[in-house]
Amino acid sequence: xxxxxxxxxxxxxxxxxxxxxxxxxxxxxxxxxxxxxxxxxxxxxxxxxxxxxxxxxxxxxxxxxxxxxxxxxxxxxxxxxxxxxxxxxxxxxxxxxxxxxxxxxxxxxxxxxxxxxxxxxxxxxxxxxxxxxxxxxxxxxxxxxxxxxxxxxxxxxxxxxxxxxxxxxxxxxxxxxxxxxxxxxxxxxxxxxxxxxxxxxxxxxxxxxxxxxxxxxxxxxxxxxxxxxxxxxxxxxxxxxxxxxxxxxxxxxxxxxxxxxxxxxxxxxxxxxxxxxxxxxxxxxxxxxxxxxxxxxxxxxxxxxxxxxxxxxxxxxxxxxxxx
Numbered sequence: 001x002x003x004x005x006x007x008x009x010x011x012x013x014x015x016x017x018x019x020x021x022x023x024x025x026x027x028x029x030x031x032x033x034x035x036x037x038x039x040x041x042x043x044x045x046x047x048x049x050x051x052x053x054x055x056x057x058x059x060x061x062x063x064x065x066x067x068x069x070x071x072x073x074x075x076x077x078x079x080x081x082x083x084x085x086x087x088x089x090x091x092x093x094x095x096x097x098x099x100x101x102x103x104x105x106x107x108x109x110x111x112x113x114x115x116x117x118x119x120x121x122x123x124x125x126x127x128x129x130x131x132x133x134x135x136x137x138x139x140x141x142x143x144x145x146x147x148x149x150x151x152x153x154x155x156x157x158x159x160x161x162x163x164x165x166x167x168x169x170x171x172x173x174x175x176x177x178x179x180x181x182x183x184x185x186x187x188x189x190x191x192x193x194x195x196x197x198x199x200x201x202x203x204x205x206x207x208x209x210x211x212x213x214x215x216x217x218x219x220x221x222x223x224x225x226x227x228x229x230x231x232x233x234x235x236x237x238x239x240x241x242x243x244x245x246x247x248x249x250x251x252x253x254x255x256x257x258x259x260x261x262x263x264x265x266x267x268x269x270x271x272x273x274x275x276x277x278x279x280x281x282x283x284x285x286x287x288x289x290x291x292x293x294x295x296x297x298x299x300x301x302x303x304x305x306x307x308x309x310x311x312x313x314x315x316x317x318x319x320x321x322x323x324x
Contacts (some may be wrong), residue, residue, distance in 0.1 A: 252285070
């Protein structure tokens with residue numbers, strides 16, 4: 001089973017060599033590597049071409065004039081011959097057994113006649129600029145992960161090519177939550193996902209990278225996306241809700257995402273809360289809420305809870321900036 005590793009690259013001259021080395025070091029074979037330069041203005045294209053010269057049978061270099069990682073990934077997708085796809089951001093690193101282990105899980109599902117599997121999500125290590133690493137697990141139930149933001153990340157996941165193509169490829173209009181948007185479209189077509197929760201990917205934080213945008217915009221856009229998924233599910237008959245999603249979980253996730261919106265736009269978050277719940281108060285039992293929000297919400301309602309959350313959030317940011 002051929003796996004295509006697609007690497008979009010924009011101004012990553014100092015990083016992309018490590019990403020390519022990690023792709024070449026995969027214990028799984030057969031693989032092909034498709035590196036797509038995305039209008040780089042540094043020496044990125046030269047690095048890609050040097051690797052292509054050294055590994056002409058494994059590496060293909062393409063150029064995508066339209067700016068943005070989704071466009072670069074879609075060009076790689078058009079040229080990919082693999083049945084499964086590994087999208088690797090150029091500043092991330094795959095551990096040597098990453099693809100082998102996830103393909104092994106795919107083979108297990110297929111041997112048990114479950115050929116609707118189209119996504120394998122994975123845990124990953126997030127490496128901050130200061131070198132500190134934080135582990136992010138992937139939810140064992142992909143729909144819960146999709147709503148809560150714990151369904152892996154682009155480089156940590158594996159995709160079936162057929163499902164990506166049928167779902168309409170990557171949405172080139174999006175700046176964030178691109179992989180979650182793609183996974184949602186795949187899952188609504190009836191495909192399935194599973195999780196491999198070993199950390200086999202290192203996602204590195206880097207200023208102005210192709211895989212990260214402004215922190216605030218990313219956080220806000222992710223919340224809007226998750227709210228749209230929650231709204232779609234609430235409009236379905238409960239008997240059609242996916243495994244792992246129930247009323248309690250869904251309502252709490254809605255409150256969580258609305259509270260994040262409140263960090264940026266207090267009045268809009270209040271309007272969103274009323275549109276979902278009116279004056280009803282939701283019982284908060286999941287460990288995803290800040291203590292400041294829970295105290296304010298339980299005693300005085302959403303309006304005061306989100307105000308306290310916003311104040312404490314800004315205070316923490318100020319303290320971190322001053323300590324730095």
